[in-house]
Amino acid sequence: MAGRPREFDRDQALKQAMLAFWRRGYESTSMSDLVAALGIASARIYAAFGSKEDLFREAVALYTAGDGGFADLALRQEEDVAAAIERMLRDAVMLYTQPDSPQGCMVVSAATNCSEQNDGVLEWLRAQRHERTQSVMDRLRRGVADGQLGPDTDVDALGDFYAVQLHGISVQARDGVPRERLLAAVRVAMTPLLQAAIKR
Amino acid sequence: MAGRPREFDRDQALKQAMLAFWRRGYESTSMSDLVAALGIASARIYAAFGSKEDLFREAVALYTAGDGGFADLALRQEEDVAAAIERMLRDAVMLYTQPDSPQGCMVVSAATNCSEQNDGVLEWLRAQRHERTQSVMDRLRRGVADGQLGPDTDVDALGDFYAVQLHGISVQARDGVPRERLLAAVRVAMTPLLQAAIKR
DNA sequence: TTAATTGTTTGTCGATCGACAAATAATAGA
DNA sequence: TCTATTATTTGTCGATCGACAAACAATTAA
Structure with a gap:
């Protein structure tokens, strides 16, 4: 597979997003909150997950698939x-x-x-x-x-x-x-x- | 008491605010939502109730005092x-x-x-x-x-x-x-x- | 080595958020 | 009538919202 390799752990970032959304909820967790929680710039979040809503849905899926x-x-x-x-x-x-x-x-x-x-x-x-x-x-x-x-x-x-x-x-x-x-x-x-x- | 009389029914407006907050919640009810629900300009809301938070607290008080x-x-x-x-x-x-x-x-x-x-x-x-x-x-x-x-x-x-x-x-x-x-x-x-x- | 692909950095976009300033209008009391 | 007080209208403020464009960097396949 070609392309520059991702420099952050996507699974780890998703988990942090899950925790953030879990704690505050979808709308009350802002993109800047996510930037702080995931430790990466917002453009990287969009590149990796699509949109805030996509990220949320993936985070909920992680939650229900786990605990x-x-x-x-x-x-x-x-x-x-x-x-x-x-x-x-x-x-x-x-x-x-x-x-x-x-x-x-x-x-x-x-x-x-x-x-x-x-x-x-x-x-x-x-x-x-x-x-x-x-x-x-x-x-x-x-x-x-x-x-x-x-x-x-x-x-x-x-x-x-x-x-x-x-x-x-x-x-x-x-x-x-x-x-x-x-x-x-x-x-x-x-x-x-x-x-x-x-x-x- | 001096001063120009209020042209809208404050109690009625408060009730509409209560219904709006009840339905959507505090943060998800925007000032423009309140303007639409109360039928008055935002500056009038601030003049009559102080702030969005003050209005919310008064709305909750109306709720608990009633049903x-x-x-x-x-x-x-x-x-x-x-x-x-x-x-x-x-x-x-x-x-x-x-x-x-x-x-x-x-x-x-x-x-x-x-x-x-x-x-x-x-x-x-x-x-x-x-x-x-x-x-x-x-x-x-x-x-x-x-x-x-x-x-x-x-x-x-x-x-x-x-x-x-x-x-x-x-x-x-x-x-x-x-x-x-x-x-x-x-x-x-x-x-x-x-x-x-x-x-x- | 080159081309194609993907990730990262940097900066910024238009929309909307809650909030209020200033000017004007309407009342009561002096 | 004049003054003080309060309400309304109009417009706008700075901050923050979610989102992305463009330039640059790093990797793989040809």
Whole structure:
């Protein structure tokens, strides 16, 4: 491949961009913020990533492909539905309260406020949140099919309930509520599901 | 009182500002947005309200003094602690999903993303959210004192749980989850408290 | 060695941001 | 009527926004 080789680590720069966007959000992170965070001139950022929006989308993709993808993992890997939901919520707390990274969920809080011209990224993240709610409901339905939950379980209500919890944890973590308190709240949140679980 | 009388309705203008900030948030609502929403020139806005930040703070105060103050009302007016919490959550759903006003909670979502220079308003809203969590815990403690909840009730965990629920409802409402679904989720969320309630 | 390709540096672009100065208009009290 | 006070109109300010053009540098393939 011809051409002058890049002098900075693109992956490292992308990670720094992710952290910046995660902390402040899409619109509140200016190009000059990114210049400072990535340590390279703005023209280099444009040459390497296209535009601020392109960089943001790539940063969110990095997030969801990494730690941000905890939910699908928990829902898929745990055999028991209650264990799956509890692990999802606990992993959310652990990630959202990590001391050496921004608090809260990037997908929830990186584009809450944005002007009309950037509604696109807002809708994009909204769709991802919607998908996660669907994943939770799918997992609950599997729990019913597996005989772990009663056949009369209101899957939709439970699913919305846990989606609310997941997103609420992000808000509370962002407000600085300590990890231990949120873990205690998760234990409380498991009550409805344990009640719907078939005892064995 | 001397001086030329104001030619526009200040209260009406403030209400429009509240709606604009509620919908888009503090930083994402530009002065030109406000000029369009209030229907008056920017110099008149500055003359009447001081600055954009002053206007925002007054708008939030209007919100919390009005519909946004539902939580304290519910917690104070209901004699039974479970009824109080349930009404708070249900009122939250009703307000956050009102079709003719912005979705979600203004205190939760009007300053999620903001740049460093406006951290002041972010912290201000955060403090208000913290106060609300405290109100919930205080109400739960009163429930224990009133003998409505068992003496071994983990008030802190329950309080954090309902704070998570309250703020999560705002996120979900903002994402367009219908009122009925969120009300169903609230019914699920009442399970832990009803379990802690002393049967009579 | 040359040509093609890609990265970097430097500087700047037009648009928009929040904010206000100055001039003018309308009221109340002396 | 005159003065003090407040509101409105008009225009514009410096700062910052995201974005890129042009010139130059470094690499590979021919």
